[in-house]
Amino acid sequence: MHDIAKVTLQNEMDLILAHKRSMRLAELAGLSLSAQTTFATAVSEVARTCLESGKVSYLILCVNTDQRDKFIVACLKNEQLNSNRSREGLEHAKKLVNKYNIFTSGTETAIELFYYIAPHFRVDLEKINEWRQLFRNEPSISPYEELKRKNEQLQDLSEKIQKSEAHYKTLTNSLPLTIFSLDVEGKLLYANEWLERYTGHTIDYLNNSQWKTIIHEEEYATFAVLLNKVITQGTATIKTQARLKNKQGDYIWHQVSLSPFRNEQGDLQYWIGFIVDIHAQKVVEETLKDNIELKNTQAKLKENQRTLEKYVDELNRSNLELQQFAFVASHDLQEPVRKLLFYSDYMVSNYSGVIDEKGLGFLSSMRSASHRMRNLIQDLLLFSQINKERLNFTDVNLNEIAQEACQDLEIAIEEKKAVINMSGFPVIAGDASMLRQLFENIIANAIKYSRPTQAPVVDITCKQNAGFVEIAFKDNGIGFDEKYIPQMFRLFQRLHDRTAVEGTGLGLAICRKIVEMHHGTIWANGQEGEGATFFVSLPLNTPGN
Structure with missing residues (x-):
């Protein structure tokens, strides 16, 4: 149709x-x-x-x-x-x-x-x-038809003008720069959305303030030339650079350009202008002023990049070797240790009567070394398995974690007749299995390093502050000299002789790694013969939330 x-x-x-x-x-x-x-x-x-x-x-x-x-x-x-x-x-x-x-x-x-x-x-x-x-x-048959036709033509023209104006506004608002027009007096007639979006001010405000609140004082005198009708009357295109303040209060370099719009007789009707962000260009220009320094910086950056790539390669290789070791430790090393423990136990049980005292001593030493080897492998395996990929953050009730840790240590607690006192703990975001390991290691440490003549007492308390929970594990054990604190949380570091206290030197290193994976901190204080206190600070919520 x-x-x-x-x-x-x-x-x-x-x-x-x-x-x-x-x-x-x-x-x-x-x-x-x-x-x-x-x-x-x-x-x-x-x-x-x-x-x-x-x-x-x-x-x-x-x-x-x-x-x-x-x-x-x-x-x-x-x-x-x-x-x-x-x-x-x-x-x-x-x-x-x-x-x-x-x-x-x-x-x-x-x-x-x-x-x-x-x-x-x-x-x-x-x-x-x-x-x-x-x-x-x-041709019209009557004056009325002529008027009606003219009126319809005017309505069509008005609709076209409105559509054209809407298209112009849509186009200018979609461009990533400020487009505006000034009358011959230097007053804003029109500006697309970018001007108010950037400055946070309306056209009326900028006209009344003469742009003084958004143009940097060092460039305002030059910018004010654009608003002076006497100076700009006979000029062609005008360009200047100035720093404009955004809504956040930062001054960003822009280029301002004005072009005159004249009628057929050459009389100035108004100015058409645009403002474009040139901050990155200005930064580059400032940098290029000292070409030698730039070249030296580039050379250093390349050298640092090569060094970084080398370190990354070494780190990747080290991680791969650690993964391979974890596999070997979990399969190849544990099986021989299990056999050594089995056969040594079997010989002690069935051949102790036919082996002399010296042989039994050797056998006992072998069993003790096998136990230490098994514990060391298990601790190393546990340490290597603590990484970000294995973290499973959920809401964890620390009361339940503390109770489960004490249940796992039930035999050690009964043997030493230890007393574990606990206050109420909050719910935090964390990995339940790793937090349970953290509690077990610190409580086990307190029981292990207790005084021979006194039953161990461990007081576990907590307090909350600024989105963190700080947990204190205080014991009445043998304590330590605080000068050794820096090495306490490192791998294989022991403050006491193995003959006095058994251990692999990995327990506190594992604790430090678990705490760091939870974006927390761990520290300690104590005195020899007067017990020790270990502190753990953990965020209540998952970091970033």
Whole structure:
């Protein structure tokens, strides 16, 4: 369906226009005078009912060439065509046309009247465009029609201007720079969204403040030239650079450019300008002022990059070797140790009567060394398995963790008749298995390093501060000299002889690694013969939340 002409129905004069243009379309389509009158009468019947409804309505004259049969079509649209009067008009009209359609969408009703045509000429797109041109250029039959046509042209022009302005605003707002215009007095007429988005100020504010609050004081004198109509009157394009303050209070370098817009007589109408961020360029320019220093810096960076890559390669190789060791320790090393323990236990149980005292001593030493080897392998394996990839952060109740740790150490606690005193603990974000290992290691350490003549007592307390929980493990053991604190949390570091206290020197290193993986800290204080206190500070929530 091709639109040819449109008539807005507002008064009786418009009915005459609707009738005249319907006759004209029928004439162009090759219909006889009687057929022209019939089609125009049908259109007038429905047009009058539309007009009498008092609602906004209009007529669109069309040509339908989409099917085998060709028709001229009158489409009348109205916000309300449900009255009895409208039905009467339609009843008269549908007797005069070949077919009709009625469409309703929301509150709007559309009636299409089809009149069959069989012209002796071809009705193609060229012919349709010719008809449209005829309707546009057809002389007015009355002053009213002339005024109506001029009014419609003005409305179309207004719509086009509004669309053009909307497109311009959409385009300028989508560009990553500030676009603006100034009148001859240096006042802002228009600015896209970027200016207010960057500065946080409206056009009125910038006009009233003369931009003083956003231009850096060192560049304001130069920038103020742009606002001086006497200086800029006879110039062409003006460019300057200045630092503009953003909403965060930072001054960023920008280039400001102005170009005059003149009429046909050459008189200045207004200025068109843009402001673009050149901060990165200015930083580069400042850097390039000392080319030698830049080259030296680049050389150092390359050297540091090579060194870093070397360290990364070594670290990756070390990690790979650690993983390989963990595999060997968990499979190849533990099996021989288990066999040594099994056969030594078997020999002590079944052959102690036939082995002399010296042999039993050797056998006992072998068993003791095998136990130490097994403990060392297990601790090394545990230490190597503590990494970020294995962390599973959940909400962990430290009360449950402390109770489970004491249950795991039940035999050691009973043997030493240890007393473990605990206060209430909060729920934190962490890995439950690793936190349980942390509690076990520190409590086991307190039991292990207790005084021979006194049952161990371990007081575990906590306090919360600034999103962290600080847990204190205080014991009444043998204590330590605080000068050894830096080495206490390192691998294989022991403060006491193995003959006095058994251990692998990995327990506190494992604790330090677990705490660090939880973004916490661990430290200790104590005195020889007066016990020790270990402190652990852990965040209540997962870091970053």
